[in-house]
Amino acid sequence: MFPWIYEFRWTVGHIIFLGVFFTVAAVVVSTVVLALRRSKKAIADPRREALQWTSEFEDLPAVVRACRHQLSGEVKERTCHHEFDCRSCATHPQFLARTAPAIHAAAEESLCGISMPLDRYYHRGHTWVKPEGDGTFTIGLDEFGSRMIGQPDAVALPEVGSAVLANGTGWTMRKRSSDLRVLAPIDGVVVEQGGPDKGWYLRVRSEGTEPQFRHLLRGHEIRPWLVRELERLEYALSSDGIGLSLADGGELMPDLWKQSPEIDWEGVWGSMLLQA
Amino acid sequence: MDKQFIPRGLRRTTFGKFMAWMIPWILVLGFGLYAIYLCLAEGLFHTNMDNRFAFGLWIYLDLTVIALGAGAFFTGFLLYILRREEARAVINSAVVLGLICYSGAVAVLMVDVGQPLRAWFTFWHPNTHSMLTEVTFCLTAYLTVLLIEYVPIVLKNRKLRQIPRFLVFEFQLHKIMPVLAGVGTFLSFFHQGSLGGLYGVLQGRPFAFREALGIWPSTFFLFVLSAAAAGPSFVLVMTALVQGISKKKLVKPEVLQFLGRISGSLLLVYILVKAIDTLVWMNYTSPMVGFSAFEFYNAGSFGTWILVLEVVVLGLVPALLLVNGHMRARPLVLLGAALMTCCGVMLNRFVMTIQTLALPTLPFDAVLSYMPSWEEVATFVAVLAYGVLLYSLSFRYLTLFPQEKDIRQS
Amino acid sequence: MDQGTQKKSRYGMLIDLDRCNGCGACMVACAVEHNVAPAEHKATARTGVTWLRVAPMSNGGEFPATDTIYVPMPCQQCEKDTPCVAVCPQNAVDVDPATGIVGQVPQRCLGCRYCMTACPYHARYFDWWDPQWPKGMEQALNPDVAPRMRGVVEKCNFCHARLHTARTKAAAEGRESINPADYVPACVEVCPSKAIVFGDLEDATSELAQAVKHPHVFRFLEKLGTESKVYYRSDKQWVLDKAKSLQTV
Numbered sequence: 001m002f003p004w005i006y007e008f009r010w011t012v013g014h015i016i017f018l019g020v021f022f023t024v025a026a027v028v029v030s031t032v033v034l035a036l037r038r039s040k041k042a043i044a045d046p047r048r049e050a051l052q053w054t055s056e057f058e059d060l061p062a063v064v065r066a067c068r069h070q071l072s073g074e075v076k077e078r079t080c081h082h083e084f085d086c087r088s089c090a091t092h093p094q095f096l097a098r099t100a101p102a103i104h105a106a107a108e109e110s111l112c113g114i115s116m117p118l119d120r121y122y123h124r125g126h127t128w129v130k131p132e133g134d135g136t137f138t139i140g141l142d143e144f145g146s147r148m149i150g151q152p153d154a155v156a157l158p159e160v161g162s163a164v165l166a167n168g169t170g171w172t173m174r175k176r177s178s179d180l181r182v183l184a185p186i187d188g189v190v191v192e193q194g195g196p197d198k199g200w201y202l203r204v205r206s207e208g209t210e211p212q213f214r215h216l217l218r219g220h221e222i223r224p225w226l227v228r229e230l231e232r233l234e235y236a237l238s239s240d241g242i243g244l245s246l247a248d249g250g251e252l253m254p255d256l257w258k259q260s261p262e263i264d265w266e267g268v269w270g271s272m273l274l275q276a
Numbered sequence: 277m278d279k280q281f282i283p284r285g286l287r288r289t290t291f292g293k294f295m296a297w298m299i300p301w302i303l304v305l306g307f308g309l310y311a312i313y314l315c316l317a318e319g320l321f322h323t324n325m326d327n328r329f330a331f332g333l334w335i336y337l338d339l340t341v342i343a344l345g346a347g348a349f350f351t352g353f354l355l356y357i358l359r360r361e362e363a364r365a366v367i368n369s370a371v372v373l374g375l376i377c378y379s380g381a382v383a384v385l386m387v388d389v390g391q392p393l394r395a396w397f398t399f400w401h402p403n404t405h406s407m408l409t410e411v412t413f414c415l416t417a418y419l420t421v422l423l424i425e426y427v428p429i430v431l432k433n434r435k436l437r438q439i440p441r442f443l444v445f446e447f448q449l450h451k452i453m454p455v456l457a458g459v460g461t462f463l464s465f466f467h468q469g470s471l472g473g474l475y476g477v478l479q480g481r482p483f484a485f486r487e488a489l490g491i492w493p494s495t496f497f498l499f500v501l502s503a504a505a506a507g508p509s510f511v512l513v514m515t516a517l518v519q520g521i522s523k524k525k526l527v528k529p530e531v532l533q534f535l536g537r538i539s540g541s542l543l544l545v546y547i548l549v550k551a552i553d554t555l556v557w558m559n560y561t562s563p564m565v566g567f568s569a570f571e572f573y574n575a576g577s578f579g580t581w582i583l584v585l586e587v588v589v590l591g592l593v594p595a596l597l598l599v600n601g602h603m604r605a606r607p608l609v610l611l612g613a614a615l616m617t618c619c620g621v622m623l624n625r626f627v628m629t630i631q632t633l634a635l636p637t638l639p640f641d642a643v644l645s646y647m648p649s650w651e652e653v654a655t656f657v658a659v660l661a662y663g664v665l666l667y668s669l670s671f672r673y674l675t676l677f678p679q680e681k682d683i684r685q686s
Numbered sequence: 687m688d689q690g691t692q693k694k695s696r697y698g699m700l701i702d703l704d705r706c707n708g709c710g711a712c713m714v715a716c717a718v719e720h721n722v723a724p725a726e727h728k729a730t731a732r733t734g735v736t737w738l739r740v741a742p743m744s745n746g747g748e749f750p751a752t753d754t755i756y757v758p759m760p761c762q763q764c765e766k767d768t769p770c771v772a773v774c775p776q777n778a779v780d781v782d783p784a785t786g787i788v789g790q791v792p793q794r795c796l797g798c799r800y801c802m803t804a805c806p807y808h809a810r811y812f813d814w815w816d817p818q819w820p821k822g823m824e825q826a827l828n829p830d831v832a833p834r835m836r837g838v839v840e841k842c843n844f845c846h847a848r849l850h851t852a853r854t855k856a857a858a859e860g861r862e863s864i865n866p867a868d869y870v871p872a873c874v875e876v877c878p879s880k881a882i883v884f885g886d887l888e889d890a891t892s893e894l895a896q897a898v899k900h901p902h903v904f905r906f907l908e909k910l911g912t913e914s915k916v917y918y919r920s921d922k923q924w925v926l927d928k929a930k931s932l933q934t935v
Binding site for chain 3: 320327328391474479480481566640641
């Protein structure tokens with residue numbers, strides 16, 4: 001292949017053939033090098049959280065990716081293509097304009113023993129965000145989540161002063177042998193750490209003028225979403241071959257996992273917390 | 277015990293049952309590795325190949341699995357280049373199948389050659405006129421591409437993706453996948469063709485020799501076409517097989533029909549070109565060098581029935597079944613036709629490799645026979661076992677069929 | 687090769703099939719000349735190494751009309767589109783433009799056997815076993831020819847080592863070209879019935895160049911167009927018919 005090799009003679013055939021081959025090899029190698037360099041850059045970048053969510057979202061089952069307007073019955077079938085960020089969705093405002101905001105007098109929504117106060121906004125990964133009136137917002141795990149998981153064994157909250165990103169990691173919890181990643185509902189800077197005992201996990205100050213809650217569920221959307229989530233939980237449990245009955249009018253038991261601890265709870269919790 | 281590694285939302289059998297399935301295959305693989313050891317350590321006299329039948333079961337296996345493995349490049353081509361979203365449902369599975377086929381073929385080739393440690397000589401002193409040089413270069417490059425394509429599938433494993441470094445790399449790699457799919461298509465086109473050219477250039481074997489179109493014999497293009505036609509059919513058959521063994525619905529029926537339609541259309545074109553090629557060969561190429569084409573079919577047990585079986589029964593018939601929408605809509609017909617397509621291409625590779633060598637060229641020679649030795653068969657079966665093992669592991673721990681969880685959940 | 691200064695030759699052979707009685711002396715002489723190891727006890731006619739194979743050819747007639755001749759078949763040294771040269775992936779086969787001899791480089795051979803598939807004369811042999819000589823026999827090896835290892839392809843090269851010796855001799859004596867009497871392949875030398883004529887086809891005065899003009903001279907598979915340089919002769923009509931007829935199987 002090289003000119004100094006004994007008796008090697010360059011011909012047009014060699015130039016074409018080896019030229020093509022080395023071009024191909026160069027393309028393959030540079031592709032991999034490019035991917036490696038890009039990922040090296042991305043790993044150092046705080047926006048890696050966004051990248052992770054993009055990747056996870058893609059792998060969520062289509063049922064989970066259903067549009068909130070499908071849950072509320074406004075449209076028959078629609079899959080979200082905006083990674084649950086209605087702020088970047090062009091169709092979302094049209095839906096809002098079409099449907100008059102339902103008057104919701106009730107202070108909370110309750111289903112199967114789970115009560116969801118309506119003074120706050122809910123993220124589809126079972127966290128809520130509540131404006132505290134002083135410019136800060138508290139973030140917590142909703143009751144569906146806390147009943148399903150129970151008291152966490154350990155909680156790792158972000159440091160005061162660090163930023164959280166909507167759909168990025170809010171905090172992580174350890175329960176039994178599982179590490180659970182809980183998604184943050186909004187962008188913000190942590191000002192105070194809470195915990196399971198305080199009823200909230202994080203208090204954040206939102207950067208910018210006004211936090212955008214557009215992508216979060218509220219009011220009339222909560223009940224259909226909860227119904228859907230119960231179905232999803234039931235399905236997740238059945239994946240393991242164990243049919244835990246949840247929706248026969250009974251309650252979602254606190255510390256649900258205790259009912260059959262042998263199940264792959266990491267799998268169940270993860271899929272309910274929107275991990276692929 | 278391995279539940280934490282199984283993708284979320286998928287239902288897989290217990291670890292015990294999984295091992296019960298794997299262990300027999302591991303034993304088969306081990307037996308095959310022993311046969312491979314004998315061939316490598318003691319010599320190729322362990323095979324039943326000889327100076328007259330210098331290529332045997334292994335070369336047949338290589339040509340066949342590479343033709344079927346074309347499903348990987350063709351599915352990638354459909355998805356990333358032609359943007360046919362239907363192909364996304366099987367792309368991961370197709371990549372694993374392709375990887376198995378190509379790595380298996382390369383492994384067997386390394387046993388087949390007398391001095392495997394000299395394999396790099398081809399890169400050092402390449403003879404650019406040899407089809408085998410081209411095959412070597414393309415196979416090496418394409419196997420690398422397949423490995424790179426397999427990496428993101430592995431990194432998406434539930435546990436591995438929790439490592440941010442892997443997740444990010446997977447994401448970046450996935451973004452440039454169309455480039456790799458393009459390279460894969462390019463490489464596949466050439467090495468599938470060159471595998472056909474391998475026999476088409478043999479002027480000393482009038483049964484295989486074909487007229488040249490440009491610098492390539494017609495078999496170059498026939499192999500490209502037949503591999504492209506068989507690839508989707510193989511993906512279809514394998515998907516159906518995995519569905520049957522795992523007793524799960526893995527893809528929507530439309531996906532299989534889509535694969536069948538693509539396969540059928542390409543097969544129809546292939547059969548047309550093949551028919552023209554055969555007629556040219558019978559009436560022109562073969563008589564020119566002193567051989568009447570029909571005499572080849574009087575030799576031994578190779579009658580014209582083999583031609584009819586290849587071109588009509590396992591070619592034209594499945595092609596017509598697959599292009600017909602009503603026929604294709606019946607799952608059994610679809611599967612049967614796809615299976616026939618694969619068998620047709622396998623028979624074509626048999627004819628090109630084994631029949632070509634069995635037929636004598638000298639007037640005082642008789643038809644040769646060849647029966648593979650147990651070492652050859654064991655090596656062949658080891659590749660099969662390796663494929664089953666790698667595929668089973670991938671099926672259990674990786675997401676091979678993205679639609680599976682959607683189908684279960686809806 | 688350093689043949690630039692020497693005149694071009696085209697070495698060839700004419701084998702008179704009517705003289706050949708199938709004794710096999712040429713095969714033995716060839717094996718001895720080229721250090722072909724004794725056959726393994728498991729070796730068959732199809733797995734053993736013989737650079738020169740003597741095959742029987744019969745007219746297929748019933749007794750008493752039956753007739754059989756023997757066809758010694760070394761590498762036919764194809765000149766045009768040499769089938770084995772184009773296929774070798776790593777240039778381990780070449781045709782020497784100065785001699786027309788098709789050379790095989792076992793040291794570079796990968797053992798893929800594609801050349802064996804390509805050869806219509808089946809004149810190429812693969813080393814299926816490790817070559818082994820009984821104790822003491824290695825003393826009798828020909829020092830001019832390198833033995834081949836297991837897993838490579840080998841074949842007749844018209845006793846290329848003898849050509850080298852002849853050239854060395856010529857050079858020592860200050861001649862530019864070799865003396866044809868110094869370059870005689872082992873099979874030609876040993877044939878008890880003098881059935882083989884060897885020489886330079888390029889040299890119009892050579893015995894070979896004259897002899898191949900005879901109308902009863904033919905080559906096998908002439909229509910393939912490989913321009914082989916091993917010619918055969920027989921005065922028996924059935925042999926001529928069979929060799930020139932379409933393939934009959």
